[in-house]
Amino acid sequence: MNQTIKTMLNHRSIRKFSGEKLTSDQKEMILKSAMQASTSSHVMAYTIIGVTDDHLKSDLRAVSGHPHVENNGHLFVFCADLQRNYQVTAADKEESVKQNIESTEQFIVATIDATLAAQNASIAAESMGLGICYIGSLRNDIKRVDELLELPEYVIPLFGLAVGHPDHKPEIKPRLPLEAIYHENKYDDDKYKQGQLVKEFDRYLKTYYQSRSTNKKISTWTEQMENKYKVPTRMDVTPFVKSKKLNLH
Amino acid sequence: MNQTIKTMLNHRSIRKFSGEKLTSDQKEMILKSAMQASTSSHVMAYTIIGVTDDHLKSDLRAVSGHPHVENNGHLFVFCADLQRNYQVTAADKEESVKQNIESTEQFIVATIDATLAAQNASIAAESMGLGICYIGSLRNDIKRVDELLELPEYVIPLFGLAVGHPDHKPEIKPRLPLEAIYHENKYDDDKYKQGQLVKEFDRYLKTYYQSRSTNKKISTWTEQMENKYKVPTRMDVTPFVKSKKLNLH
Numbered sequence: 087m088n089q090t091i092k093t094m095l096n097h098r099s100i101r102k103f104s105g106e107k108l109t110s111d112q113k114e115m116i117l118k119s120a121m122q123a124s125t126s127s128h129v130m131a132y133t134i135i136g137v138t139d140d141h142l143k144s145d146l147r148a149v150s151g152h153p154h155v156e157n158n159g160h161l162f163v164f165c166a167d168l169q170r171n172y173q174v175t176a177a178d179k180e181e182s183v184k185q186n187i188e189s190t191e192q193f194i195v196a197t198i199d200a201t202l203a204a205q206n207a208s209i210a211a212e213s214m215g216l217g218i219c220y221i222g223s224l225r226n227d228i229k230r231v232d233e234l235l236e237l238p239e240y241v242i243p244l245f246g247l248a249v250g251h252p253d254h255k256p257e258i259k260p261r262l263p264l265e266a267i268y269h270e271n272k273y274d275d276d277k278y279k280q281g282q283l284v285k286e287f288d289r290y291l292k293t294y295y296q297s298r299s300t301n302k303k304i305s306t307w308t309e310q311m312e313n314k315y316k317v318p319t320r321m322d323v324t325p326f327v328k329s330k331k332l333n334l335h
Numbered sequence: 336m337n338q339t340i341k342t343m344l345n346h347r348s349i350r351k352f353s354g355e356k357l358t359s360d361q362k363e364m365i366l367k368s369a370m371q372a373s374t375s376s377h378v379m380a381y382t383i384i385g386v387t388d389d390h391l392k393s394d395l396r397a398v399s400g401h402p403h404v405e406n407n408g409h410l411f412v413f414c415a416d417l418q419r420n421y422q423v424t425a426a427d428k429e430e431s432v433k434q435n436i437e438s439t440e441q442f443i444v445a446t447i448d449a450t451l452a453a454q455n456a457s458i459a460a461e462s463m464g465l466g467i468c469y470i471g472s473l474r475n476d477i478k479r480v481d482e483l484l485e486l487p488e489y490v491i492p493l494f495g496l497a498v499g500h501p502d503h504k505p506e507i508k509p510r511l512p513l514e515a516i517y518h519e520n521k522y523d524d525d526k527y528k529q530g531q532l533v534k535e536f537d538r539y540l541k542t543y544y545q546s547r548s549t550n551k552k553i554s555t556w557t558e559q560m561e562n563k564y565k566v567p568t569r570m571d572v573t574p575f576v577k578s579k580k581l582n583l584h
Contacts, residue, residue: 087364090339090462094368094455115336117517119343121510123454126471127563128556130511139520165522170515173527175561183564190573190582191474197443198450198471198493205372205454206343213339222375222447225440236521244447261370262379266419268366271388272485273414278422307377312424314376315432324439324584333439333582335573 093213098258100217101154103250108160112214116162116249119210123202131192132200133167134207135235135243136160145234146246150223159216159250163224163231164204166196168332169240187240188334193327200244211249221246228326242330257298262287262307284308342462347507349466350403352499357409361463365411365498368459372451380441381449382416383456384484384492385409394483395495399472408465408499412473412480413453415445417581418489436489437583442576449493460498470495477575491579506547511536511556533557 087095108116113136120134137143138160146163147156155161168187175183186192208218222245224231231243261267266283277283288306295303327333336344357365362385369383386392387409395412396405404410417436424432435441457467471494473480480492510516515532526532537555544552576582 088462089337090342091364091368091459093339094459095371097371097373099373114513115340117513119340121513121516122344122346122507124346124348124457124467124469125510126469128508128559129563130516132516133518133522134516135518135520135522137520142520169524170527170533171560171564173530174533174557175564178561179565182567185567185570186564189567189570190576191569194446194474194493194572195471197446201447201450202454205451206458208373209455209458210340210343213337218373220373220375222444225443238522238524241522244443258371259377261374264363264366264370267370267379267381267383269382269384271384271386271391273382273384273487273490275418275487278419281422284419284423308423310377311420312427314378315420315424315435316428318431318434318438320440321434321438323443327439 090213094209096258097212098256099219100252100254101152101219102254103154103158103217104253106159106251108249112216113160115214116207116210120203120207123206125199125202126195129171129195130199131166131168131171131196132203133165133241134203135163135165137163142234146224146231149227149230150221151226152221152223154219154248155221155246158248162207162247162249163235163243164200164245164247165237165241165243166193166200166332167241168192168196169238172240188331190333193333197244204247207247216249217252219248221248225320225323228323239331242327242332256300260291260294339462343458345507346461347505348468349501349503350401350468351503352403352407352466352497353502355408355500357498361465362409364463365456365459369452369456372455374448374451375444378420378444379448380415380417380420380445381452382414382490383452384412384414386412391483395473395480398476398479399470400475401470401472403468403497404470404495407497411456411496411498412484412492413449413494413496414486414490414492415442415449415581416490417441417445418487421489437580439582442582446493453496456496465498466501468497470497474569474572477572488580491576491581505549509540509543
Protein backbone atom coordinates (compact mmCIF):
# COMPACT_ATOMS: atom_id res chain seq x y z
CA MET A 87 0.00 0.00 0.00
CA ASN A 88 1.47 3.35 -1.03
CA GLN A 89 1.75 6.42 1.18
CA THR A 90 -1.09 8.28 -0.55
CA ILE A 91 -3.54 5.47 0.11
CA LYS A 92 -2.24 5.13 3.68
CA THR A 93 -2.98 8.84 4.16
CA MET A 94 -6.54 8.41 2.92
CA LEU A 95 -7.23 5.29 4.98
CA ASN A 96 -5.83 7.06 8.02
CA HIS A 97 -8.38 9.88 7.77
CA ARG A 98 -10.22 11.00 10.86
CA SER A 99 -11.77 14.45 11.29
CA ILE A 100 -9.75 16.70 13.58
CA ARG A 101 -11.78 18.99 15.82
CA LYS A 102 -9.02 20.27 18.09
CA PHE A 103 -6.05 22.11 16.64
CA SER A 104 -2.91 23.63 18.17
CA GLY A 105 -2.63 27.41 17.88
CA GLU A 106 -0.08 27.16 15.06
CA LYS A 107 -1.16 28.84 11.84
CA LEU A 108 -0.52 27.37 8.41
CA THR A 109 2.45 28.85 6.57
CA SER A 110 2.00 30.55 3.19
CA ASP A 111 3.72 27.58 1.59
CA GLN A 112 1.28 25.14 3.16
CA LYS A 113 -1.69 27.21 2.06
CA GLU A 114 -0.34 27.51 -1.45
CA MET A 115 0.28 23.77 -1.72
CA ILE A 116 -3.24 23.05 -0.50
CA LEU A 117 -4.79 25.52 -2.94
CA LYS A 118 -2.75 24.35 -5.92
CA SER A 119 -3.73 20.76 -5.20
CA ALA A 120 -7.36 21.81 -4.91
CA MET A 121 -7.28 23.61 -8.23
CA GLN A 122 -5.77 20.68 -10.12
CA ALA A 123 -8.75 18.46 -9.30
CA SER A 124 -11.00 17.48 -12.18
CA THR A 125 -13.59 20.03 -13.24
CA SER A 126 -16.63 19.50 -15.43
CA SER A 127 -15.83 20.68 -18.99
CA HIS A 128 -13.25 23.10 -17.59
CA VAL A 129 -15.94 25.28 -15.97
CA MET A 130 -14.12 25.61 -12.60
CA ALA A 131 -17.44 26.63 -11.08
CA TYR A 132 -16.27 27.23 -7.53
CA THR A 133 -14.56 29.76 -5.32
CA ILE A 134 -12.55 29.24 -2.16
CA ILE A 135 -12.65 31.92 0.52
CA GLY A 136 -9.87 31.88 3.10
CA VAL A 137 -10.90 33.39 6.41
CA THR A 138 -8.15 35.27 8.24
CA ASP A 139 -10.20 37.96 9.98
CA ASP A 140 -10.77 37.09 13.65
CA HIS A 141 -14.18 38.73 13.91
CA LEU A 142 -15.37 36.93 10.83
CA LYS A 143 -14.10 33.62 12.17
CA SER A 144 -15.94 34.26 15.41
CA ASP A 145 -19.16 35.02 13.50
CA LEU A 146 -18.79 31.83 11.47
CA ARG A 147 -18.20 29.86 14.65
CA ALA A 148 -21.45 31.25 16.01
CA VAL A 149 -23.30 29.91 12.94
CA SER A 150 -21.66 26.53 13.21
CA GLY A 151 -21.56 26.11 16.96
CA HIS A 152 -18.16 24.42 16.77
CA PRO A 153 -15.04 25.90 18.43
CA HIS A 154 -12.76 24.45 15.72
CA VAL A 155 -14.34 26.83 13.19
CA GLU A 156 -12.58 29.60 15.09
CA ASN A 157 -9.56 27.76 16.47
CA ASN A 158 -7.58 26.24 13.63
CA GLY A 159 -4.55 26.75 11.43
CA HIS A 160 -6.64 28.12 8.59
CA LEU A 161 -10.28 28.13 7.58
CA PHE A 162 -11.43 27.76 3.99
CA VAL A 163 -15.00 28.14 2.81
CA PHE A 164 -15.87 26.36 -0.43
CA CYS A 165 -18.55 27.95 -2.57
CA ALA A 166 -20.44 26.81 -5.64
CA ASP A 167 -19.82 29.69 -8.04
CA LEU A 168 -21.46 30.28 -11.41
CA GLN A 169 -21.09 34.06 -11.21
CA ARG A 170 -17.67 34.03 -12.85
CA ASN A 171 -18.95 32.02 -15.78
CA TYR A 172 -22.05 34.16 -16.03
CA GLN A 173 -20.00 37.35 -16.25
CA VAL A 174 -17.70 35.86 -18.86
CA THR A 175 -20.52 34.73 -21.13
CA ALA A 176 -23.58 36.87 -20.43
CA ALA A 177 -22.89 39.50 -23.09
CA ASP A 178 -23.63 36.86 -25.69
CA LYS A 179 -27.06 35.18 -25.61
CA GLU A 180 -27.91 36.22 -22.08
CA GLU A 181 -31.25 34.42 -21.86
CA SER A 182 -29.75 31.08 -22.79
CA VAL A 183 -26.82 31.58 -20.42
CA LYS A 184 -29.24 32.33 -17.60
CA GLN A 185 -31.33 29.28 -18.36
CA ASN A 186 -28.25 27.10 -18.09
CA ILE A 187 -26.71 28.73 -15.05
CA GLU A 188 -29.97 28.76 -13.11
CA SER A 189 -30.69 25.07 -13.81
CA THR A 190 -30.40 22.11 -11.46
CA GLU A 191 -27.82 20.63 -13.85
CA GLN A 192 -25.42 23.53 -13.36
CA PHE A 193 -26.14 23.58 -9.62
CA ILE A 194 -25.02 19.94 -9.53
CA VAL A 195 -21.94 20.77 -11.64
CA ALA A 196 -20.88 23.62 -9.35
CA THR A 197 -21.46 21.58 -6.19
CA ILE A 198 -19.38 18.73 -7.59
CA ASP A 199 -16.60 21.04 -8.79
CA ALA A 200 -16.29 22.70 -5.39
CA THR A 201 -16.27 19.33 -3.64
CA LEU A 202 -13.63 17.79 -5.91
CA ALA A 203 -11.38 20.76 -5.14
CA ALA A 204 -12.10 20.53 -1.42
CA GLN A 205 -11.22 16.87 -1.23
CA ASN A 206 -7.90 17.48 -2.98
CA ALA A 207 -7.28 20.27 -0.47
CA SER A 208 -8.03 17.85 2.37
CA ILE A 209 -5.74 15.13 1.05
CA ALA A 210 -2.96 17.66 0.44
CA ALA A 211 -3.27 18.91 4.03
CA GLU A 212 -3.35 15.41 5.50
CA SER A 213 -0.36 14.36 3.38
CA MET A 214 1.61 17.14 5.10
CA GLY A 215 0.66 15.85 8.56
CA LEU A 216 -2.12 18.40 9.07
CA GLY A 217 -5.64 17.56 10.16
CA ILE A 218 -8.90 18.64 8.59
CA CYS A 219 -12.58 18.90 9.40
CA TYR A 220 -15.40 19.70 7.00
CA ILE A 221 -17.87 22.24 8.40
CA GLY A 222 -21.28 21.43 6.94
CA SER A 223 -22.78 23.23 9.92
CA LEU A 224 -22.17 26.55 8.14
CA ARG A 225 -25.48 25.64 6.52
CA ASN A 226 -27.14 25.98 9.95
CA ASP A 227 -27.65 29.57 8.83
CA ILE A 228 -26.57 29.66 5.21
CA LYS A 229 -28.05 33.12 4.62
CA ARG A 230 -25.94 34.57 7.41
CA VAL A 231 -22.76 32.99 5.98
CA ASP A 232 -23.69 34.33 2.57
CA GLU A 233 -24.00 37.84 4.01
CA LEU A 234 -20.80 37.58 6.06
CA LEU A 235 -18.79 36.57 2.98
CA GLU A 236 -20.62 39.08 0.74
CA LEU A 237 -21.40 36.50 -1.90
CA PRO A 238 -23.10 37.79 -5.05
CA GLU A 239 -25.87 36.12 -7.04
CA TYR A 240 -25.03 32.70 -8.47
CA VAL A 241 -22.65 31.96 -5.56
CA ILE A 242 -23.52 30.00 -2.42
CA PRO A 243 -21.41 28.73 0.48
CA LEU A 244 -21.41 24.93 0.60
CA PHE A 245 -19.17 24.08 3.56
CA GLY A 246 -16.10 25.14 5.45
CA LEU A 247 -12.84 23.25 5.77
CA ALA A 248 -10.87 23.78 8.95
CA VAL A 249 -7.20 22.83 8.63
CA GLY A 250 -4.46 22.82 11.22
CA HIS A 251 -2.01 20.98 13.40
CA PRO A 252 -3.89 18.22 15.24
CA ASP A 253 -4.09 18.51 19.00
CA HIS A 254 -5.86 15.19 19.54
CA LYS A 255 -5.92 11.83 17.81
CA PRO A 256 -9.42 10.41 17.64
CA GLU A 257 -9.96 6.84 16.48
CA ILE A 258 -10.80 6.27 12.84
CA LYS A 259 -14.58 6.17 12.52
CA PRO A 260 -15.97 2.98 10.99
CA ARG A 261 -17.82 3.00 7.70
CA LEU A 262 -20.67 0.82 6.45
CA PRO A 263 -19.34 -2.44 4.99
CA LEU A 264 -18.10 -2.22 1.42
CA GLU A 265 -20.91 -4.45 0.15
CA ALA A 266 -23.47 -1.92 1.40
CA ILE A 267 -21.93 0.90 -0.63
CA TYR A 268 -20.68 -1.01 -3.68
CA HIS A 269 -23.01 -2.75 -6.10
CA GLU A 270 -22.31 -4.34 -9.45
CA ASN A 271 -24.17 -3.58 -12.69
CA LYS A 272 -27.43 -2.67 -10.99
CA TYR A 273 -28.66 -1.27 -7.72
CA ASP A 274 -29.37 -4.19 -5.41
CA ASP A 275 -32.20 -2.95 -3.25
CA ASP A 276 -32.43 -6.27 -1.41
CA LYS A 277 -29.27 -5.39 0.49
CA TYR A 278 -31.26 -2.85 2.49
CA LYS A 279 -34.64 -4.50 2.49
CA GLN A 280 -33.14 -7.45 4.31
CA GLY A 281 -31.51 -4.98 6.67
CA GLN A 282 -28.78 -7.44 7.59
CA LEU A 283 -25.84 -5.26 6.57
CA VAL A 284 -27.11 -2.33 8.59
CA LYS A 285 -27.83 -4.52 11.63
CA GLU A 286 -24.29 -5.85 11.58
CA PHE A 287 -22.94 -2.34 11.25
CA ASP A 288 -25.11 -1.20 14.16
CA ARG A 289 -23.60 -3.87 16.39
CA TYR A 290 -20.10 -3.02 15.23
CA LEU A 291 -20.56 0.72 15.74
CA LYS A 292 -22.00 0.21 19.23
CA THR A 293 -18.83 -1.64 20.23
CA TYR A 294 -16.69 1.08 18.64
CA TYR A 295 -18.45 3.87 20.54
CA GLN A 296 -18.07 2.04 23.83
CA SER A 297 -14.42 1.22 23.31
CA ARG A 298 -13.08 4.49 21.94
CA SER A 299 -10.82 6.65 24.08
CA THR A 300 -12.99 9.77 24.31
CA ASN A 301 -16.64 10.72 23.88
CA LYS A 302 -17.84 7.18 24.66
CA LYS A 303 -21.53 6.64 24.06
CA ILE A 304 -24.14 3.97 23.49
CA SER A 305 -25.58 4.41 20.04
CA THR A 306 -26.06 2.67 16.72
CA TRP A 307 -25.99 4.02 13.18
CA THR A 308 -29.73 3.43 12.89
CA GLU A 309 -30.39 5.45 16.05
CA GLN A 310 -28.19 8.27 14.82
CA MET A 311 -29.94 8.41 11.48
CA GLU A 312 -33.34 8.31 13.20
CA ASN A 313 -32.30 11.22 15.39
CA LYS A 314 -30.96 13.09 12.43
CA TYR A 315 -34.11 12.94 10.37
CA LYS A 316 -36.78 13.07 13.06
CA VAL A 317 -37.10 16.84 12.82
CA PRO A 318 -37.01 18.71 9.49
CA THR A 319 -33.67 20.52 9.43
CA ARG A 320 -32.17 23.32 7.33
CA MET A 321 -35.34 23.65 5.30
CA ASP A 322 -34.33 27.26 4.65
CA VAL A 323 -31.56 26.04 2.35
CA THR A 324 -34.12 25.50 -0.43
CA PRO A 325 -35.45 29.07 -0.64
CA PHE A 326 -31.97 30.46 0.04
CA VAL A 327 -30.44 28.64 -2.94
CA LYS A 328 -33.29 29.85 -5.15
CA SER A 329 -32.85 33.41 -3.86
CA LYS A 330 -29.29 33.22 -5.20
CA LYS A 331 -30.83 32.13 -8.53
CA LEU A 332 -29.28 28.68 -8.47
CA ASN A 333 -31.28 25.44 -8.81
CA LEU A 334 -34.09 27.69 -9.99
CA HIS A 335 -35.63 25.81 -12.91
CA MET B 336 6.74 18.44 -2.15
CA ASN B 337 5.54 14.99 -1.09
CA GLN B 338 4.45 12.20 -3.42
CA THR B 339 0.74 12.62 -2.69
CA ILE B 340 0.80 16.27 -3.71
CA LYS B 341 2.92 15.41 -6.75
CA THR B 342 0.24 12.90 -7.76
CA MET B 343 -2.48 15.51 -7.47
CA LEU B 344 -0.56 18.21 -9.34
CA ASN B 345 0.19 15.67 -12.05
CA HIS B 346 -3.48 15.02 -12.75
CA ARG B 347 -4.73 14.98 -16.30
CA SER B 348 -7.86 13.17 -17.44
CA ILE B 349 -7.11 9.97 -19.32
CA ARG B 350 -9.43 9.17 -22.22
CA LYS B 351 -7.55 6.29 -23.78
CA PHE B 352 -6.83 3.16 -21.77
CA SER B 353 -5.01 -0.08 -22.56
CA GLY B 354 -7.18 -3.21 -22.55
CA GLU B 355 -5.86 -4.31 -19.15
CA LYS B 356 -8.54 -4.70 -16.49
CA LEU B 357 -8.08 -3.60 -12.89
CA THR B 358 -7.24 -6.40 -10.47
CA SER B 359 -9.51 -7.16 -7.52
CA ASP B 360 -6.84 -5.71 -5.25
CA GLN B 361 -6.77 -2.45 -7.18
CA LYS B 362 -10.55 -2.16 -7.10
CA GLU B 363 -10.63 -2.91 -3.40
CA MET B 364 -7.98 -0.32 -2.63
CA ILE B 365 -9.84 2.29 -4.66
CA LEU B 366 -13.15 1.50 -2.96
CA LYS B 367 -11.71 1.45 0.55
CA SER B 368 -10.06 4.82 -0.07
CA ALA B 369 -13.35 6.17 -1.40
CA MET B 370 -15.25 5.01 1.64
CA GLN B 371 -12.85 6.57 4.12
CA ALA B 372 -13.49 10.07 2.75
CA SER B 373 -15.35 12.47 5.01
CA THR B 374 -19.11 12.14 5.11
CA SER B 375 -21.65 14.62 6.45
CA SER B 376 -22.72 13.51 9.98
CA HIS B 377 -21.88 9.91 9.08
CA VAL B 378 -24.79 9.68 6.61
CA MET B 379 -22.74 8.01 3.84
CA ALA B 380 -25.44 9.08 1.41
CA TYR B 381 -23.99 7.57 -1.75
CA THR B 382 -23.67 4.33 -3.65
CA ILE B 383 -21.01 3.22 -6.11
CA ILE B 384 -21.99 0.92 -8.95
CA GLY B 385 -19.22 -0.98 -10.67
CA VAL B 386 -20.02 -1.86 -14.27
CA THR B 387 -18.63 -5.18 -15.47
CA ASP B 388 -21.34 -6.21 -17.93
CA ASP B 389 -20.26 -5.52 -21.51
CA HIS B 390 -23.75 -4.76 -22.81
CA LEU B 391 -24.34 -2.33 -20.01
CA LYS B 392 -21.03 -0.61 -20.67
CA SER B 393 -21.94 -0.30 -24.33
CA ASP B 394 -25.32 1.23 -23.41
CA LEU B 395 -23.65 3.71 -21.07
CA ARG B 396 -21.16 4.62 -23.77
CA ALA B 397 -24.09 5.37 -26.07
CA VAL B 398 -25.46 7.84 -23.50
CA SER B 399 -22.10 9.48 -23.00
CA GLY B 400 -20.78 9.40 -26.56
CA HIS B 401 -17.25 8.69 -25.31
CA PRO B 402 -15.39 5.46 -26.21
CA HIS B 403 -13.53 5.47 -22.88
CA VAL B 404 -16.82 4.80 -21.08
CA GLU B 405 -16.68 1.36 -22.69
CA ASN B 406 -12.94 0.84 -23.06
CA ASN B 407 -11.28 1.11 -19.67
CA GLY B 408 -9.90 -0.93 -16.80
CA HIS B 409 -13.05 -0.46 -14.75
CA LEU B 410 -16.06 1.82 -14.75
CA PHE B 411 -17.64 3.14 -11.58
CA VAL B 412 -20.87 5.13 -11.42
CA PHE B 413 -21.28 7.35 -8.38
CA CYS B 414 -24.82 7.93 -7.18
CA ALA B 415 -26.35 10.26 -4.62
CA ASP B 416 -28.28 7.83 -2.41
CA LEU B 417 -30.76 8.68 0.33
CA GLN B 418 -32.74 5.45 -0.13
CA ARG B 419 -30.60 3.54 2.37
CA ASN B 420 -31.10 6.17 5.02
CA TYR B 421 -34.80 6.39 4.25
CA GLN B 422 -35.25 2.65 4.70
CA VAL B 423 -33.32 2.65 7.96
CA THR B 424 -35.34 5.47 9.49
CA ALA B 425 -38.74 5.58 7.83
CA ALA B 426 -40.54 3.33 10.31
CA ASP B 427 -40.18 6.10 12.85
CA LYS B 428 -41.69 9.51 12.02
CA GLU B 429 -42.04 8.89 8.30
CA GLU B 430 -43.37 12.32 7.38
CA SER B 431 -40.48 14.13 8.97
CA VAL B 432 -37.95 11.73 7.44
CA LYS B 433 -39.47 12.36 4.02
CA GLN B 434 -39.36 16.10 4.46
CA ASN B 435 -35.66 15.91 5.23
CA ILE B 436 -34.70 13.42 2.58
CA GLU B 437 -36.64 15.20 -0.15
CA SER B 438 -35.12 18.61 0.67
CA THR B 439 -32.49 20.55 -1.24
CA GLU B 440 -30.28 20.38 1.86
CA GLN B 441 -30.13 16.58 1.76
CA PHE B 442 -29.70 16.64 -2.01
CA ILE B 443 -26.62 18.82 -1.46
CA VAL B 444 -25.38 16.48 1.29
CA ALA B 445 -25.72 13.38 -0.88
CA THR B 446 -24.08 15.06 -3.88
CA ILE B 447 -21.16 16.17 -1.73
CA ASP B 448 -20.80 12.76 -0.04
CA ALA B 449 -20.68 10.96 -3.39
CA THR B 450 -18.15 13.43 -4.75
CA LEU B 451 -15.83 13.25 -1.73
CA ALA B 452 -15.76 9.47 -2.14
CA ALA B 453 -15.17 9.75 -5.89
CA GLN B 454 -12.23 12.08 -5.51
CA ASN B 455 -10.60 9.74 -3.00
CA ALA B 456 -11.16 6.93 -5.50
CA SER B 457 -9.50 9.03 -8.20
CA ILE B 458 -6.47 9.90 -6.09
CA ALA B 459 -6.10 6.28 -4.99
CA ALA B 460 -6.14 5.16 -8.63
CA GLU B 461 -3.68 7.81 -9.73
CA SER B 462 -1.37 7.02 -6.83
CA MET B 463 -1.15 3.47 -8.20
CA GLY B 464 -0.16 4.74 -11.66
CA LEU B 465 -3.62 4.37 -13.12
CA GLY B 466 -5.46 7.10 -15.02
CA ILE B 467 -8.98 8.37 -14.48
CA CYS B 468 -11.68 10.34 -16.25
CA TYR B 469 -14.91 11.63 -14.78
CA ILE B 470 -17.93 10.99 -17.00
CA GLY B 471 -20.38 13.84 -16.43
CA SER B 472 -21.82 13.06 -19.85
CA LEU B 473 -23.85 10.24 -18.30
CA ARG B 474 -26.19 13.12 -17.54
CA ASN B 475 -26.74 13.54 -21.29
CA ASP B 476 -29.60 11.13 -20.68
CA ILE B 477 -29.80 10.74 -16.92
CA LYS B 478 -33.16 8.98 -17.06
CA ARG B 479 -31.74 6.29 -19.32
CA VAL B 480 -28.77 5.73 -16.97
CA ASP B 481 -31.17 5.56 -14.06
CA GLU B 482 -33.17 2.85 -15.86
CA LEU B 483 -30.07 0.92 -16.95
CA LEU B 484 -28.77 0.77 -13.36
CA GLU B 485 -32.26 0.11 -11.93
CA LEU B 486 -31.97 2.86 -9.37
CA PRO B 487 -34.85 3.16 -6.91
CA GLU B 488 -36.45 6.35 -5.57
CA TYR B 489 -34.11 8.67 -3.66
CA VAL B 490 -31.12 7.54 -5.76
CA ILE B 491 -29.74 9.32 -8.82
CA PRO B 492 -26.63 8.76 -10.94
CA LEU B 493 -24.28 11.75 -10.70
CA PHE B 494 -21.31 10.79 -12.87
CA GLY B 495 -19.14 7.91 -13.97
CA LEU B 496 -15.48 7.39 -13.24
CA ALA B 497 -13.47 5.48 -15.83
CA VAL B 498 -10.23 4.03 -14.46
CA GLY B 499 -7.51 2.13 -16.23
CA HIS B 500 -3.97 1.88 -17.50
CA PRO B 501 -3.22 5.04 -19.50
CA ASP B 502 -2.55 4.57 -23.19
CA HIS B 503 -1.70 8.22 -23.86
CA LYS B 504 -0.15 11.07 -21.91
CA PRO B 505 -1.96 14.33 -22.53
CA GLU B 506 -0.50 17.58 -21.24
CA ILE B 507 -1.75 18.88 -17.91
CA LYS B 508 -4.61 21.28 -18.59
CA PRO B 509 -4.10 24.78 -17.20
CA ARG B 510 -6.38 26.21 -14.54
CA LEU B 511 -7.52 29.76 -13.90
CA PRO B 512 -4.94 31.66 -11.85
CA LEU B 513 -5.08 31.05 -8.11
CA GLU B 514 -6.16 34.64 -7.43
CA ALA B 515 -9.28 34.09 -9.54
CA ILE B 516 -10.38 31.13 -7.45
CA TYR B 517 -9.10 32.15 -4.02
CA HIS B 518 -10.43 35.17 -2.15
CA GLU B 519 -9.80 36.30 1.41
CA ASN B 520 -12.52 37.12 3.94
CA LYS B 521 -15.06 38.25 1.37
CA TYR B 522 -15.97 37.61 -2.22
CA ASP B 523 -14.12 40.10 -4.36
CA ASP B 524 -16.43 40.64 -7.29
CA ASP B 525 -14.09 43.21 -8.82
CA LYS B 526 -11.77 40.43 -9.88
CA TYR B 527 -14.26 39.43 -12.55
CA LYS B 528 -15.79 42.80 -13.32
CA GLN B 529 -12.40 44.03 -14.42
CA GLY B 530 -12.05 40.86 -16.44
CA GLN B 531 -8.26 41.09 -16.38
CA LEU B 532 -7.64 37.69 -14.83
CA VAL B 533 -9.84 35.96 -17.37
CA LYS B 534 -8.24 37.84 -20.28
CA GLU B 535 -4.80 36.76 -19.16
CA PHE B 536 -6.01 33.19 -18.81
CA ASP B 537 -7.56 33.35 -22.28
CA ARG B 538 -4.21 34.34 -23.77
CA TYR B 539 -2.42 31.64 -21.81
CA LEU B 540 -4.90 28.94 -22.76
CA LYS B 541 -4.75 29.89 -26.44
CA THR B 542 -0.98 29.33 -26.40
CA TYR B 543 -1.46 26.04 -24.56
CA TYR B 544 -3.98 24.74 -27.10
CA GLN B 545 -1.71 25.64 -29.99
CA SER B 546 1.39 24.10 -28.45
CA ARG B 547 0.03 20.85 -27.08
CA SER B 548 0.98 17.57 -28.74
CA THR B 549 -2.49 16.40 -29.83
CA ASN B 550 -5.90 17.91 -30.45
CA LYS B 551 -4.44 21.35 -31.20
CA LYS B 552 -7.05 24.08 -31.54
CA ILE B 553 -7.52 27.81 -31.44
CA SER B 554 -9.77 28.67 -28.56
CA THR B 555 -9.95 30.64 -25.34
CA TRP B 556 -11.67 29.86 -22.04
CA THR B 557 -14.17 32.62 -22.71
CA GLU B 558 -15.07 31.14 -26.09
CA GLN B 559 -15.45 27.69 -24.60
CA MET B 560 -17.74 28.95 -21.87
CA GLU B 561 -19.77 30.93 -24.42
CA ASN B 562 -20.19 27.80 -26.52
CA LYS B 563 -21.09 25.78 -23.48
CA TYR B 564 -23.90 28.03 -22.32
CA LYS B 565 -25.27 29.29 -25.62
CA VAL B 566 -27.85 26.54 -25.84
CA PRO B 567 -29.81 25.33 -22.80
CA THR B 568 -28.44 21.87 -22.02
CA ARG B 569 -29.57 18.95 -19.87
CA MET B 570 -32.68 20.80 -18.78
CA ASP B 571 -34.30 17.40 -18.23
CA VAL B 572 -32.10 16.88 -15.18
CA THR B 573 -34.41 19.14 -13.13
CA PRO B 574 -37.65 17.15 -13.62
CA PHE B 575 -35.70 13.88 -13.47
CA VAL B 576 -34.25 14.65 -10.04
CA LYS B 577 -37.69 15.63 -8.79
CA SER B 578 -39.18 12.44 -10.24
CA LYS B 579 -36.77 10.54 -8.00
CA LYS B 580 -38.14 12.64 -5.10
CA LEU B 581 -34.85 14.42 -4.42
CA ASN B 582 -34.48 18.23 -4.32
CA LEU B 583 -38.26 18.27 -4.15
CA HIS B 584 -39.05 20.96 -1.59
